[in-house]
Amino acid sequence: MGNTFGEIFRLTTWGESHGGGIGVVVDGCPPKIPLTEADIQPDLDRRRPGQSKIVTPRDEKDQVKILSGTFEGLTLGTPISMLVHNQDARPEAYSEMAAKFRPSHADYTYTAKYGIRNWQGGGRSSARETIGRVAAGAIAKKILKRQFGVDIIAYVHQVQRLKAEIHPDKVKLDEIEKNIIRCPDPAAAEKMIRLIERTRKAGDSVGGIVVGVARGVPAGWGSPVFDRLEADLAKAMLSLPASKGFDIGSGFEGIQLTGLQHNDPLRAQNKKVRATANRSGGVQGGISNGAPIYFRVAFKPTATVMHPQQTVDTNFKNTTLRGRGRHDPCVLPRAIPIVEAMTALVLADHAMRHHAQCRLASDESLPLAADRRWRRRRFRPRVRRAMALLRPINFLLSEHRFPSKKSYAVHKQPNKTSVLGRVGRFGNVLSADHEHERGHRSQHFGQGESRA
Helix, strand or coil: CEEEEECCCCCEEEEEECCEEEEEEEECCCCEEEECCHHHHHHHHHHHCCCCCCCCCCCCCCCEEEEEEEEECCCCCCCCCEEEECCCHHHHHHHHHHCCCCCCHHHHHHHHHHHCCCCCCHHHCCHHHHHHHHHHHHHHHHHHCCCCCCEEEEEEECCCCCCCCCCHHHHHHHHHHHCCCCCCCCCHHHHHHHHHHHHHHHHCCEEEEEEEEECCCCCCCCCCHHHHHHHHHHHHHCCCCEEEEEEEEHHHHHHHHHHHHHHEEEEEECEEEEEEECCCCCCCCCCCCCCCCCEEEEEEECCCCECCCCCCCCECCCCEEEECCCCCCCHHHHHHHHHHHHHHHHHHHHHHHHHHHHHHHHCCCCCHHHHHHHHHHHHHHHHHHHHHHHHHHHHHHHHCCCCHHHHHHHHCCCCCCCHHHHHHHHCCCCCCCHHHHHHHHHHHHHHHHHHC
């Protein structure tokens, strides 16, 4: 009921902000993928609180533990369960929220739906839930990189009115990680950091835009109509806490162009179709076209501010509430690995769905039944000719140079140690004559010797 995401590559997250911990179960992961905690921890470190002066000071190490689904450093193909313990929870800071609904939080809506809520840090609605998404996304990113060569990055493009000037095709991960705001434009990054610091001192918060980019996605991923690739990306991004908007390619700015200006011309290159522009954002008709996929996600200012605000208590009486606790003045720096994770989860799921549906029709390594029968008919005469040529050699190599009638019947047949036996077992192909002779040998020597 809203806690599971994906069709084939699926994850289910669990846990609350101030509970014992946060976890995730990943199902549908292919077997024999190298995986340890060291593959997951770097993305969790980029997401964790307390990493810089412009994020929440909550001190959590967010050390992940893999509980199941791996053996000797490889995935088993079974569900992968992962856990991160909460270590610095302070529920007493939220005691006033037990009787009052925080403005623009999920306090009232959870009560309206379930009739109960965890008021300690927001419970399930807290952004701490995204630990499970990032852990699962790290696995998806590894699969995409290892199997398909897909790279996924995200970066801060805008904070309030401050924008970075950079093209998504040219962004590199090391440029993003050079500053605490995770903006690859150094000049803009400095201004963004100063803005967030001033806002924090004023007890307020700001929002902005994150750009996500996926490079190396082949043409063909996605589905028409209801399971369009951009629709699933939009669902993934809008499921994130504080997200308020999504667009892909030219997005809302595309309305300023004409159709002729907006279209992406196509050209043939090395027997492949390539677009000379990418206003579609790498997706057309709900299916990837081989160009980089890029999109934008808008995040609102953090709802908790350190100023009195009008609200209602649990007895439906008007009152006021002032924000308390430890919160991000801007969610964007820590949203970067979360956006990357959700992108990877969507693409990994669509990659598996594409191969499940289309590989049988396109992969020559999986021939149709009629084709397999044709290959067997073509291959059998060659095996028979090879066996006929090897028969004298097999006879000379036998331990009886001049066999009796009884022993000749044995040497005449392929067995496990003879050359003919090895050829006969190749491809599991034996002629009807050999099957007949095998039965004849059983009549002469009994059940035990027929197995020799």
